[in-house]
Every structure is written in C-alpha cells, then in structure tokens.
Amino acid sequence: MSDPAASSLKPKRSLPYILTAPATLLFATMVLVPLLLTALLAFNSYDDSVGIKSTYDLHNYLAIFGDDYYLRIFWRTFWIAGLTTLICVIVGAPEAYVLSRMSRKWRAFFLIVILAPLLVSVVVRAFGWSMLLSADGLINHGLQALGMAPVKMLYTSGAIVVALVHVMLPFMVIPVWTALQRLDPTVEHAALSLNASQATVLRRILLPQVAPGVLSGSLIVFGLSASAFAIPGLLGGRRLKMVATTVYDEFLGSLNWPLGASIAIVLLVANLIIMMTYNRILERRYSKTLG
Amino acid sequence: MRSNGPIALLFHALVVTFVLAPLVLVCLVAFTAQDTLSLPFAGASLRWFKAVFEHPDFLQSFYNSLQLALMSATLSVCIALPAGLALGRYRFPGRDALNGLFLSPLIIPSLVLGVAFMRMFSVMGITGSFFWLVVAHTVVITPYVLRMVLAAVMGIDRSSEQAAQSLGAGPWTVFRRITLPAILPGLSGGWMLAFINSFDELTMSIFVTTPATVTLPVRMYMYATESIDPMMASVSALMILITGGAMLILDRLYGLDRILIGERV
Numbered sequence: 001m002s003d004p005a006a007s008s009l010k011p012k013r014s015l016p017y018i019l020t021a022p023a024t025l026l027f028a029t030m031v032l033v034p035l036l037l038t039a040l041l042a043f044n045s046y047d048d049s050v051g052i053k054s055t056y057d058l059h060n061y062l063a064i065f066g067d068d069y070y071l072r073i074f075w076r077t078f079w080i081a082g083l084t085t086l087i088c089v090i091v092g093a094p095e096a097y098v099l100s101r102m103s104r105k106w107r108a109f110f111l112i113v114i115l116a117p118l119l120v121s122v123v124v125r126a127f128g129w130s131m132l133l134s135a136d137g138l139i140n141h142g143l144q145a146l147g148m149a150p151v152k153m154l155y156t157s158g159a160i161v162v163a164l165v166h167v168m169l170p171f172m173v174i175p176v177w178t179a180l181q182r183l184d185p186t187v188e189h190a191a192l193s194l195n196a197s198q199a200t201v202l203r204r205i206l207l208p209q210v211a212p213g214v215l216s217g218s219l220i221v222f223g224l225s226a227s228a229f230a231i232p233g234l235l236g237g238r239r240l241k242m243v244a245t246t247v248y249d250e251f252l253g254s255l256n257w258p259l260g261a262s263i264a265i266v267l268l269v270a271n272l273i274i275m276m277t278y279n280r281i282l283e284r285r286y287s288k289t290l291g
Numbered sequence: 292m293r294s295n296g297p298i299a300l301l302f303h304a305l306v307v308t309f310v311l312a313p314l315v316l317v318c319l320v321a322f323t324a325q326d327t328l329s330l331p332f333a334g335a336s337l338r339w340f341k342a343v344f345e346h347p348d349f350l351q352s353f354y355n356s357l358q359l360a361l362m363s364a365t366l367s368v369c370i371a372l373p374a375g376l377a378l379g380r381y382r383f384p385g386r387d388a389l390n391g392l393f394l395s396p397l398i399i400p401s402l403v404l405g406v407a408f409m410r411m412f413s414v415m416g417i418t419g420s421f422f423w424l425v426v427a428h429t430v431v432i433t434p435y436v437l438r439m440v441l442a443a444v445m446g447i448d449r450s451s452e453q454a455a456q457s458l459g460a461g462p463w464t465v466f467r468r469i470t471l472p473a474i475l476p477g478l479s480g481g482w483m484l485a486f487i488n489s490f491d492e493l494t495m496s497i498f499v500t501t502p503a504t505v506t507l508p509v510r511m512y513m514y515a516t517e518s519i520d521p522m523m524a525s526v527s528a529l530m531i532l533i534t535g536g537a538m539l540i541l542d543r544l545y546g547l548d549r550i551l552i553g554e555r556v
Contacts, residue, residue, distance in 0.1 A: 016377040023370045023389075023393055027393055030430040034411040101299070112548065121493065123527075124314070124511075124530050137328065138328075248402075265403075271400055
C-alpha cells in the first residue's frame, strides 16, 4: 500500500473479501449468470408449436445478418444514433462553453436546469415530445393558427432524433463541462495578450483540451441512443423500429426468444467494442503525453 | 472577456427552451379542462388528476414503484457500503476485477439486462416474483450508490480514525462513531439517487414485470402506446413532482451539482 496512513489499520487479509462478498454474490448471480443464459439462448431455435428448442448453432445470427429486414433495423439504429450524437456535439459542447463563461450564480442555476431532466423518467420526456409532435399536437396547432398546413412529425425518424437529443444532451454537457473546468484560464489570457484572435484561441487552445470530453460524451450518447427503447417505442410507432424495440417485439410479441436474445447479444457486443475502443484511445493519449 | 456575447446568450436561451419545453408543457396540459391534449387557457381544472386516482391500475402501479424503489435503494446501500469501504481502502488481489464487475451495469444496456433477467427468471421459474424484481433493480442502481460511497470513503480524513484507534477504540466503534458519520452525506445522497433511478426505470422493468408487479413507468408506457389523453399528462406531472421533490432533498443532502457532475460548481 502506498499510503502509510492506510496500512496502519492493518486489515486482516480476508477483510476486503468479506466486505465485498454480498456485492460479489449479487453481481455474479444477477449479471454473469443471466448474461451467460442469454448467450446460450441465442444459440437455441424457436418453433411456433414447440417453443424454444435446445439446439446449438448459429442460425439466429445468420438470420440476422442475412435478412434485409434486420439489417435495415441495424442500419437505421446506427444512423439515428450517429445523427443524435452529432447534434449533441454541435449543441452540447458550445452550451457547456457558454455555461462555463457565466457568472458563478447563473452557472450553477443553469447547469441544474440543463442537467436535472436527466432524473425525470424517460417515459415522461417521451410523452412530452409525442404530445408536442403529434398530428393534433401543440406544434401543429400553432402552425394551423398561423395559417400553415399541419406537418406529420410523430412516427418519423426526425421525431426520434429530436427526442433522443433531448434525453442525451446532459451526457454531452457533463464531460465537456468537466474538461473545460480543468482548463487553465491563464493560458487563454496569455494567448489573448500575445495578440491571438478569439478564433485562434478557440482552435489552438480550447478545442484540443476539450476534445477528450467531446469524445467521451459522444461514445456515451451513441451507446445509449443505439440501445434506447422508450423514445423509438413511443415516437417511432410500430413501423419505424430500432434495435431495442425489435428485441422487445421478439420477446413479448412473436415470442421468438432465441432470435431476440441474439439481437440483444449483438447490441451488447457492439456496445462493449465501442467502450473498449474508447479506453484504448484514452490510454494511447496518456502514453503519448507521459512517455 | 469571460462573458457571453448576445449570440451566445441567444443560443443558450434556445437550448434552455428546448430542454424545458416538453416538461413545462406536460405540466400545463395536465390542468386542461378539455378532453384533448390542449393548453389550459380555455379553463383549468383538476379533472385529469382526479381521473388518475379513479384508475386503480395506476394507483397499484404507483404503490408497486414506491415499494420497489424504497426496498431496492435500501438494499443497494446495504450492499454498496461494505463494498465501497473495501474498494476504497484496501488494495487486494482481484480488486480491479471486482470494481469492474460492480460497475458493469453502467455499460451493459438496460435492454440487454432486461432480456437477460427475463430469461433467467423463466429458467428459475420465478417470473412475477416481487422479491426478484427488487433484486434486479438493486443490480441496476447499485453502481450509482457505489460511486457515491467510493467518493465519500476516499474523501475521509484518516487522522481522526487513527486518533480514536490510538485512544483504544475498537474497529466497530471507530466505524460507528467516526467513519459512518463522515460518509453519511454521500451514503444518503446515494440512497436518494438510487431511489430516483429505480422509481423512473422503464427499459429493464418492462421485461421482468407481470400484471401484478407492473411499475408506474411501465404502466405509463403501455398506456401511452395505446391512447394519448390528458390523463397521461397528469400522471407525468405527478411523476415530475415526485422526482422534483426527491431532487430537492438530494440537493439539501448532498448538492445536486455534485451528484450530476461529480464536483461542486
């Protein structure tokens, strides 16, 4: 132990294991076991009359990657998550910057205004948007009052993207904000006093230091958007499916659990790859700056 | 020079409007007197709030959610407290692996967890058990509590513990009289955060609830896929009220900024 004060407590060797035992038990039975069962389930097959059959082959995965229907859903999920991430960067990063330049009092107030919706249930937020965007919703009422024709907004990919941006924005603002806080303001002052233009300061000083925050936020936003359920479920309707709503329909609609499980496993693996790539990039950055 | 120009402020105003618009509108529409989703300018009434209380299925779901959130948040704290103490204080073989395992629900999509629980519950024949629903929620919310406990444990000034120890206090007394009071704000903040997260959870719960154990968000989701009427707005408004109240307590206990961003603003 590096900290001499800590070692003075002289724990018994088994103490940390005893203390973590309840959590280990919980997470082993409730994370490892169910995931393992799901991975196995994905190899099974399904028959309308018999139910789940314990065959073990890859036909579910072959079905997913060989069927246009599922490929289209994966592609739609991918571009909706990508577009959501892009808009979150374009809106969230400047917003974090604007917040960081506010006076202390306003900053604390608006940070909470921007971030607190994070704690409001996603069903409530999805419902809020469906109310705004529906055919006789408030936006269309407004348009009609102005003498314009109503626009179909609900059950379009546009509606899903708008609502996803609303839900995901805090996940972009937080890491960018944190990166901005680590910034030494004197560097900016120094650059300005040496006659650098605002644009140069932005490009040469702010952006490079904020980039890791943007990257980190992007990965979180992309991962969460790609697996989002309530938003596409309520704003995409029955026809505009994303991966999560497809899994839901397989499990609770057509009862083809093995197929649903294999889609879920694909989603999980894709998510883990994204997270690990991110860690790899971070490590490389660190080794570059340190080594 | 560290102030925002008019364009920046306009942009900020638009973002704030975007963020608040759906929530504010939900709360306004909840008070409408009409049968359709409309702003209450033509006359406000509480009829749609009354309608909520005339729906026994919604009330049942509310009690389910409340009970579930209270139990799983409490269970979560009981599990995260010793684990957080061990992870925060001691270096031991397997520490990083355990840490990764305990935080893993943060990187596993809730949808995948929901599917996995559904499968396990059906294999074990415990589908519809409220106890196992509590356990499932506990897994999903424990990472949040654990992070708060870890932050609190790392922040303790060890000298008072050592002083107590050198004066002959036993390990239990040190824990009860010194350590626990020092991490209590973090612990109660963690409990509250866990409560909110459990109370709001939809994606995992929708796979593991049965008609008898349906939670409020699941009930709302089911209802909203079939019909949209102002009652959904009043339930949502009540939901915002409850979450808002919990947030207020959280802010007093611990500071909302510290919970949301991890530091004091």
